[in-house]
Amino acid sequence: MTLETQLKSAPVPYNPELAVDLLNRFEGQNARTRDLVAGMAGTSSYLRGLLQREADWFEAALKQEPSACFDGVLAAVDPEDAAGLGTALRIAKRRIALLLAACDLGGVWTLEQVTEHLTRFADFATDTALRAQIATLIARKKLPGCGPEDIEDCAGIVVLAMGKMGAYELNYSSDIDLIVLFDDERHSDENIDEVRMAFQRATRNLAKILSEVTADGYVFRTDLRLRPNPSVTPVCVPMDAAERYYESEGRTWERAAFIKARPCAGDIKAGAAFLQRITPFVWRRHLDFAAIQDAHDMRLRIREHKGLGGPIEISGHDMKLGRGGIREIEFFAQTQQLIAGGRDPELRCSGTLDALAGLARKGWVPEEVAENLTAAYRAHRTTEHRIQMLRDAQTHVMPTSEEGLAQVANLSGWGDVAGFLADQTARLQGVHDRIETLYSPVSNGETAQETVALDPALREQMDSWAALPALRSPRSVQIFERLRPEIERRIAGVKRPDFTLRQLDSFIRRLPAGVQLFSLFEVNPQILDLLLDICSTAPGLAQYLARNTGVFDAVLSGAFFGDLPDAEGYVKGAEAALSGVTDYEDALNTARRWQKEQHFRIGVLMLRRLAGLEEVERAYSDLATAVLRVLLPWIEGDIIRRYGRFEQQSVSILAMGKLGSRQMTASSDLDLILLYDVEGDMSDGRKGLSAPQYFARLTQAMIMALSSPMAEGELYEVDMRLRPSGRQGPVATSINGFAAYQRDEAWTWEHLALTRGRVVAGESAKVDAVRDTVISKERQPALVREDVAAMRARLAAAKGNRASVWEVKDIAGGILDIELIAQMVALLEGCDARDPRDQLAAAKDAEVAALAEVHRLLCTVQQAQRLVIEGRFDPDQLGTDGMGFVVGFAGFDSAKALQKEILAQCSHAEAVIARILAAE
Numbered sequence: 001m002t003l004e005t006q007l008k009s010a011p012v013p014y015n016p017e018l019a020v021d022l023l024n025r026f027e028g029q030n031a032r033t034r035d036l037v038a039g040m041a042g043t044s045s046y047l048r049g050l051l052q053r054e055a056d057w058f059e060a061a062l063k064q065e066p067s068a069c070f071d072g073v074l075a076a077v078d079p080e081d082a083a084g085l086g087t088a089l090r091i092a093k094r095r096i097a098l099l100l101a102a103c104d105l106g107g108v109w110t111l112e113q114v115t116e117h118l119t120r121f122a123d124f125a126t127d128t129a130l131r132a133q134i135a136t137l138i139a140r141k142k143l144p145g146c147g148p149e150d151i152e153d154c155a156g157i158v159v160l161a162m163g164k165m166g167a168y169e170l171n172y173s174s175d176i177d178l179i180v181l182f183d184d185e186r187h188s189d190e191n192i193d194e195v196r197m198a199f200q201r202a203t204r205n206l207a208k209i210l211s212e213v214t215a216d217g218y219v220f221r222t223d224l225r226l227r228p229n230p231s232v233t234p235v236c237v238p239m240d241a242a243e244r245y246y247e248s249e250g251r252t253w254e255r256a257a258f259i260k261a262r263p264c265a266g267d268i269k270a271g272a273a274f275l276q277r278i279t280p281f282v283w284r285r286h287l288d289f290a291a292i293q294d295a296h297d298m299r300l301r302i303r304e305h306k307g308l309g310g311p312i313e314i315s316g317h318d319m320k321l322g323r324g325g326i327r328e329i330e331f332f333a334q335t336q337q338l339i340a341g342g343r344d345p346e347l348r349c350s351g352t353l354d355a356l357a358g359l360a361r362k363g364w365v366p367e368e369v370a371e372n373l374t375a376a377y378r379a380h381r382t383t384e385h386r387i388q389m390l391r392d393a394q395t396h397v398m399p400t401s402e403e404g405l406a407q408v409a410n411l412s413g414w415g416d417v418a419g420f421l422a423d424q425t426a427r428l429q430g431v432h433d434r435i436e437t438l439y440s441p442v443s444n445g446e447t448a449q450e451t452v453a454l455d456p457a458l459r460e461q462m463d464s465w466a467a468l469p470a471l472r473s474p475r476s477v478q479i480f481e482r483l484r485p486e487i488e489r490r491i492a493g494v495k496r497p498d499f500t501l502r503q504l505d506s507f508i509r510r511l512p513a514g515v516q517l518f519s520l521f522e523v524n525p526q527i528l529d530l531l532l533d534i535c536s537t538a539p540g541l542a543q544y545l546a547r548n549t550g551v552f553d554a555v556l557s558g559a560f561f562g563d564l565p566d567a568e569g570y571v572k573g574a575e576a577a578l579s580g581v582t583d584y585e586d587a588l589n590t591a592r593r594w595q596k597e598q599h600f601r602i603g604v605l606m607l608r609r610l611a612g613l614e615e616v617e618r619a620y621s622d623l624a625t626a627v628l629r630v631l632l633p634w635i636e637g638d639i640i641r642r643y644g645r646f647e648q649q650s651v652s653i654l655a656m657g658k659l660g661s662r663q664m665t666a667s668s669d670l671d672l673i674l675l676y677d678v679e680g681d682m683s684d685g686r687k688g689l690s691a692p693q694y695f696a697r698l699t700q701a702m703i704m705a706l707s708s709p710m711a712e713g714e715l716y717e718v719d720m721r722l723r724p725s726g727r728q729g730p731v732a733t734s735i736n737g738f739a740a741y742q743r744d745e746a747w748t749w750e751h752l753a754l755t756r757g758r759v760v761a762g763e764s765a766k767v768d769a770v771r772d773t774v775i776s777k778e779r780q781p782a783l784v785r786e787d788v789a790a791m792r793a794r795l796a797a798a799k800g801n802r803a804s805v806w807e808v809k810d811i812a813g814g815i816l817d818i819e820l821i822a823q824m825v826a827l828l829e830g831c832d833a834r835d836p837r838d839q840l841a842a843a844k845d846a847e848v849a850a851l852a853e854v855h856r857l858l859c860t861v862q863q864a865q866r867l868v869i870e871g872r873f874d875p876d877q878l879g880t881d882g883m884g885f886v887v888g889f890a891g892f893d894s895a896k897a898l899q900k901e902i903l904a905q906c907s908h909a910e911a912v913i914a915r916i917l918a919a920e
Contacts, residue, residue, distance in 0.1 A: 004063070007032040007036055007107070009105075021052075022051050026059070039410070045390070047389060053094065061095075073092050085128065093220075101389060111381055114385070115169045119164075119168040123264045126178070127266070135151050145191050153268075159271075160181065167260040173395075178222060179226050180199075181236065181238070182236055183267065199236040200236045204235060258278065259338070259348070259355075282341075283341045283345075284338075284342040313425075315405065317424075319387065324431035324432035325380060328432065329377045330352050336355075337355055337359070346358060353374055380427070384396050390404070390408070405421065462484070468509055480518050491532065494881065507543075509546075517552070538885070539868065539877070539878070539882065551597045555604070570626035578591065578630060585710070589711055603666055617665075622662070627715060632653065636698065643689050645684060646684070650678075651763070652762040652766070655670065656672070657753075661834045665867075672702075673720070692730060698732065739770045748784060806902075807872075812910045813854075819836045821840070821848065822840045857902070858906075861886065883895055
């Protein structure tokens with residue numbers, strides 16, 4: 001469809017005296033076209049001038065489809081006509097401006113289509129002008145080492161579009177913000193100085209071609225000041241220097257600016273690679289709530305500098321920088337992106353509207369808020385365009401005269417000027433009110449103002465924090481002082497304020513810095529609630545948090561308090577976390593971050609009674625399994641890189657103990673055996689190894705990958721003592737050797753342990769076959785019972801005095817004793833189950849089968865103990881809330897009642913065990 005047939009509306013009213021000449025010119029056009037011409041010419045002096053200069057072209061344009069007309073304007077520019085390029089681009093700009101005005105005012109294109117086409121023209125003009133400069137330099141031998149073939153990618157120079165141009169959001173009379181870089185590694189050291197000077201010259205000429213005002217007008221006002229240190233750096237900066245600057249000196253506003261950055265001209269590939277390299281500068285690994293204060297400070301500085309404070313009055317109001325204006329919405333979206341975009345790449349979109357939609361979709365912004373801000377943004381930008389259409393001025397300020405306001409209202413389709421002004425006021429005020437809450441300090445209504453009677457000794461303890469690293473910076477002190485009344489109020493409300501503050505004190509003292517975390521608490525009071533809940537209930541979890549404060553990020557995920565994933569869900573989560581990672585060390589650190597967040601989530605759901613015993617056991621175990629399964633290819637890949645591989649090889653990680661039976665606790669280590677199957681004598685690497693050497697290195701690499709302290713801590717402690725021959729045997733065993741050992745040499749206790757064995761990563765078929773053979777083997781029950789009794793006696797002797805009632809693993813008749821019997825049942829009955837409770841269910845003796853319930857009670861107590869305290873469980877080390885959690889998680893009303901039940905059940909279990917082991 002042609003432009004004239006797509007016209008829907010025209011601005012009204014207008015001054016007919018100003019449009020009479022053009023109306024006569026377009027007398028033969030249809031009514032909608034005449035209305036559009038009359039509105040443009042009779043309202044805007046700039047549009048009237050464009051119509052007068054380009055009347056013939058516009059008449060022809062009306063007969064074309066708008067997009068085809070746009071493409072035709074670009075095609076008319078001859079990029080090889082260096083002398084006439086400036087004039088050609090200026091003529092193209094006039095025509096593009098006229099086409100966009102017609103499509104905008106005539107309702108043919110949406111706001112997004114208008115800004116996109118304007119940006120596409122800016123890209124075209126910038127790239128065409130740059131290529132002309134590079135071609136000239138090469139032709140004149142001013143770029144040493146470069147020939148005609150280098151024109152294709154402009155010899156390594158690239159222009160980054162920033163701001164609205166980068167986001168395809170240019171406004172009607174926009175300037176363009178550019179950063180010009182060049183790939184200094186592409187050029188030899190002996191030529192680099194001459195190349196640098198040539199690129200600076202090309203950049204200055206580029207800016208001149210675009211921004212110089214001539215008799216034909218200008219193309220785009222060009223701003224190069226967003227480059228690093230613009231007061232001291234040249235207009236074209238080497239990429240290496242720029243990268244170092246952003247890594248060491250880059251500020252928050254520059255991070256926000258790079259959200260919209262994209263290469264638009266020259267060596268696009270090199271520009272994209274540069275942006276990829278500075279990704280860690282723009283997008284922080286953890287949720288970046290300190291960015292909120294930075295954004296707030298920027299807003300206040302802009303207001304102060306521009307004098308934009310005070311109530312909203314439309315006359316003279318700055319639609320971009322003023323209260324409730326365009327910049328407010330952009331800051332809102334960019335701040336939220338900076339907070340969360342490091343964790344979620346889907347939020348790294350450049351467009352403001354795309355960002356708002358993504359933030360709503362991910363739950364960072366309420367849907368209603370996103371919809372309202374989106375509507376306001378479109379309306380603000382439309383008004384901005386109308387202001388600029390009046391005189392092609394780079395302004396966002398509403399006119400102050402009645403005539404000027406009426407012109408903007410008329411171009412906006414309003415005949416009622418008062419109604420237009422009221423509509424603008426309401427929308428600006430609504431945006432301001434919504435966004436201001438983002439930057440407000442945390443508040444809890446009237447309760448935050450209550451007087452708190454906190455013990456003076458506790459206040460003195462909090463005062464001592466002033467000397468800690470967490471409160472080293474003035475900014476962290478400022479945020480903490482805003483938080484302190486709320487912290488004191490909440491601590492005063494718990495059962496044991498002294499105990500809770502002691503745990504919080506330990507947490508604060510471990511922090512290397514406080515700005516990010518205090519900012520997180522200020523913006524999300526529910527996170528502060530969770531921390532204090534953990535401090536009052538689970539000092540062990542509080543210590544874990546102090547070592548891994550980044551796990552708080554996960555709490556803000558919409559799914560944090562939902563159902564825990566199943567085994568496959570954890571594997572998919574681990575794979576997603578490592579997708580896009582290419583470096584081995586990065587993979588290990590990424591796995592650590594992800595595992596710690598998931599580990600923390602399981603503990604919190606347990607603490608809040610949202611997950612029970614079996615669910616927690618499975619979750620801890622499936623999490624560890626996912627880590628092993630996803631990291632094994634990385635570990636193997638690193639070994640292959642160093643030592644090559646065999647013609648045929650496979651690896652199996654056999655999990656024993658609690659991981660094998662899927663009954664891990666918060667503090668469980670991993671009992672692992674690494675088995676391999678291989679063909680060939682030596683690996684094919686430059687440093688070839690025999691199979692035992694090769695897989696020993698692989699096993700050591702696995703242990704290091706899991707347990708070595710790195711930037712993100714460690715994953716798990718690894719115990720390899722259950723391998724064949726224990727500490728005396730090789731750390732890796734061939735599957736054939738493992739099968740032979742289990743058949744001919746293994747002790748009964750090793751067969752007992754194997755009942756819980758499960759392949760968690762790598763090939764499983766051959767290992768499962770060995771296990772099945774061991775378990776299905778016919779045995780003499782009396783000999784098995786005798787071996788189990790002897791082993792139980794040795795364990796008891798090794799422990800010395802019998803454990804206290806709360807040491808539910810080691811107490812007589814406790815977890816360890818019951819699991820020995822469960823494994824014995826599995827061997828005698830040929831039971832394939834790995835879970836001790838399922839193994840007990842296979843017993844023919846009803847009293848033995850009933851030990852599963854005793855085991856469940858004791859495991860419930862143990863699971864709670866391991867969550868709330870690290871190391872040996874001592875009730876005296878716990879506060880009232882912590883012991884209350886252990887008791888409540890086990891389903892009891894008091895510690896005394898739980899203690900009585902543990903003693904009774906374990907006494908009964910011990911009697912049953914003694915009977916079954918003494919049986920003929």
